[in-house]
Amino acid sequence: MAAIAILHGLESITGRVPKLRKTAARPSVCLSFARFCGLHFCAHCAIGFANRIRRHRGPSMRLSRYFLPLLKETPKEAEIASHQLMLRAGMIKQQAAGSYAWLPLGFKVLNKIVKIIEEEQNRSGAIQLLMPTIQSADLWKESGRYNAYGKEMLRIEDRHERDMLFGPTNEEVITDIFRTYVKSYKDLPLNLYHVQWKFRDEVRPRFGTMRSREFLMKDAYSFDLDEASAIQAFYRMFVAYLRTFHRMGLVGVPMRADTGPIGGDMSYEFHVLADTGESAVFLDKRLVDKPIPEIDTDFRSDLTPIFKDWTSLFAATDEMTDEAGFKAAVDPEHQLAARGIEVGHIFFFGTTYSKPMKATVTGPDGQAVEVQMGSYGIGPTRLVPAIIEASHDEAGIIWPVSVAPFEAVVINLKVGDAESDKASERLYEDLKLEGIDALLDDRDQGAGGKFAAADLIGIPYQLIVGPRGLKEGQVEIKHRKSGERETLSVEEAVGRLKRLIVPQRRDSV
RNA sequence: CGGAGUAUAGCGCAGCCUGGUAGCGCACCUGCUUCGGGAGCAGGGGGUCGAGUGUUCGAAUCACUCUACUCCGACCA
Numbered sequence: 001m002a003a004i005a006i007l008h009g010l011e012s013i014t015g016r017v018p019k020l021r022k023t024a025a026r027p028s029v030c031l032s033f034a035r036f037c038g039l040h041f042c043a044h045c046a047i048g049f050a051n052r053i054r055r056h057r058g059p060s061m062r063l064s065r066y067f068l069p070l071l072k073e074t075p076k077e078a079e080i081a082s083h084q085l086m087l088r089a090g091m092i093k094q095q096a097a098g099s100y101a102w103l104p105l106g107f108k109v110l111n112k113i114v115k116i117i118e119e120e121q122n123r124s125g126a127i128q129l130l131m132p133t134i135q136s137a138d139l140w141k142e143s144g145r146y147n148a149y150g151k152e153m154l155r156i157e158d159r160h161e162r163d164m165l166f167g168p169t170n171e172e173v174i175t176d177i178f179r180t181y182v183k184s185y186k187d188l189p190l191n192l193y194h195v196q197w198k199f200r201d202e203v204r205p206r207f208g209t210m211r212s213r214e215f216l217m218k219d220a221y222s223f224d225l226d227e228a229s230a231i232q233a234f235y236r237m238f239v240a241y242l243r244t245f246h247r248m249g250l251v252g253v254p255m256r257a258d259t260g261p262i263g264g265d266m267s268y269e270f271h272v273l274a275d276t277g278e279s280a281v282f283l284d285k286r287l288v289d290k291p292i293p294e295i296d297t298d299f300r301s302d303l304t305p306i307f308k309d310w311t312s313l314f315a316a317t318d319e320m321t322d323e324a325g326f327k328a329a330v331d332p333e334h335q336l337a338a339r340g341i342e343v344g345h346i347f348f349f350g351t352t353y354s355k356p357m358k359a360t361v362t363g364p365d366g367q368a369v370e371v372q373m374g375s376y377g378i379g380p381t382r383l384v385p386a387i388i389e390a391s392h393d394e395a396g397i398i399w400p401v402s403v404a405p406f407e408a409v410v411i412n413l414k415v416g417d418a419e420s421d422k423a424s425e426r427l428y429e430d431l432k433l434e435g436i437d438a439l440l441d442d443r444d445q446g447a448g449g450k451f452a453a454a455d456l457i458g459i460p461y462q463l464i465v466g467p468r469g470l471k472e473g474q475v476e477i478k479h480r481k482s483g484e485r486e487t488l489s490v491e492e493a494v495g496r497l498k499r500l501i502v503p504q505r506r507d508s509v
Numbered sequence: 510c511g512g513a514g515u516a517u518a519g520c521g522c523a524g525c526c527u528g529g530u531a532g533c534g535c536a537c538c539u540g541c542u543u544c545g546g547g548a549g550c551a552g553g554g555g556g557u558c559g560a561g562u563g564u565u566c567g568a569a570u571c572a573c574u575c576u577a578c579u580c581c582g583a584c585c586a
């Protein structure tokens with residue numbers, strides 16, 4: 001108690017009490033001191049204590065104190081909807097050609113996407129690590145790619161005039177890590193992945209983060225003793241990818257793809273269908289509604305049936321087929337010619353890197369065997385615009401709940417009105433308490449601007465609180481996607497939102 | 510890398526042709542009135558006109574050079 005008194009005394013002396021009262025800092029300090037003193041409450045703050053505990057859960061997301069630079073007009077450099085909307089919604093800022101800063105709202109979405117990717121990679125048995133962005137050229141000289149890669153690779157010289165590079169991909173580094181530590185076939189299979197920034201000095205970056213020079217990539221690398229088990233590793237990633245894109249509210253259609261200079265015939269690209277996609281794609285439309293492998297899929301079992309099931313239906317990019325071939329292969333009633341955004345690419349390439357880099361393990365017969373490898377990429381910084389391309393309207397973005405920067409926004413229509421302030425604060429706190437990722441729009445501005453902002457940034461549910469409804473004890477929920485509005489009592493609102501939101505998180509599908 | 514274009518306040522633009530020292534809308538700041546779909550009134554702040562060189566008494570404006578960015582094509586998670 002003495003300590004608390006001293007603390008409050010200091011605050012009084014510095015004259016900062018009124019300011020501190022408005023922040024979370026002071027109650028948490030009080031509580032810490034109270035606990036330190038073995039008390040269950042702070043004598044000084046006893047009034048309204050319960051409310052203060054609530055506020056301590058999670059960061060405060062009050063729009064009046066957030067950093068969300070919205071643009072009313074569309075910057076002229078943006079051509080496609082996703083790029084325009086990401087700029088207008090204050091998600092990104094261009095810093096140079098193909099180089100973007102991720103502002104808080106954009107970063108929040110990016111992180112949700114990365115989290116889903118990590119969960120599904122982990123579920124499939126892959127193990128996360130982190131490799132550097134700047135690599136030594138030596139490994140690339142060893143694999144033969146230092147000269148082969150061309151100007152797309154950003155080459156750097158350090159102070160000792162050593163050749164370095166900003167990694168465009170990580171096969172060399174992961175192979176080096178593997179060969180250093182893994183010596184026995186008993187340690188296989190192994191799949192290591194990371195989520196790390198890449199740089200490819202594209203001739204022409206465009207469409208915002210859809211094709212940027214610096215981009216985030218999840219890249220996984222599998223190592224197996226023989227081709228048969230390597231193919232199983234490939235299937236595991238195939239299934240993980242189906243699940244990953246589905247959880248983001250996307251249909252990621254696997255398509256036979258060109259392996260390019262890597263060779264071999266095991267390569268699939270995952271495409272999100274969108275009018276602005278860069279590739280022409282041809283597919284059997286039954287793939288679009290095909291149920292994805294469920295959460296209890298056993299990744300230690302033989303996944304061949306799932307792979308065969310999915311790949312039995314026709315799907316290919318224009319690199320692999322043409323309209324004539326497509327029409328000959330698919331029943332007319334199932335034909336779908338569309339455009340696609342490539343959001344993932346999986347390769348099996350055998351010993352392409354293990355051979356020149358001498359990545360071998362000792363097999364059961366005591367002989368050294370070059371490991372069979374595959375690599376598997378997903379671009380989170382491309383997924384953000386891909387999701388927007390697939391889901392937006394005239395008013396702005398329509399986020400699927402699973403990747404939405406906020407699941408719900410409480411819109412206080414009349415800031416300064418005692419009833420409206422109190423009810424919206426309370427509803428916001430209750431949503432947080434129920435584990436909903438909520439935002440409170442407590443900015444002192446007109447209702448129209450708030451509705452427009454909520455629509456633009458695409459929050460799935462708007463909880464509209466204003467004096468008019470409160471007179472009847474009512475609030476309104478607007479569904480961003482359908483435009484549907486429902487009026488309900490203040491008491492029912494949080495429960496209703498929770499029942500709407502939780503199933504759409506897709507974290508248990 | 511081939512072709513085309515743009516550069517004037519944070520964003521969107523006018524002014525350039527015909528040279529005379531920069532303007533509009535939004536945003537921002539102050540005050541008042543407002544507040545259920547991007548409010549109104551009044552006042553205010555902010556610009557080496559992408560950079561450099563040249564022509565000229567005088568350059569955002571004319572000429573040349575450079576740079577950055579965007580679009581179309583070939584390449585890519």
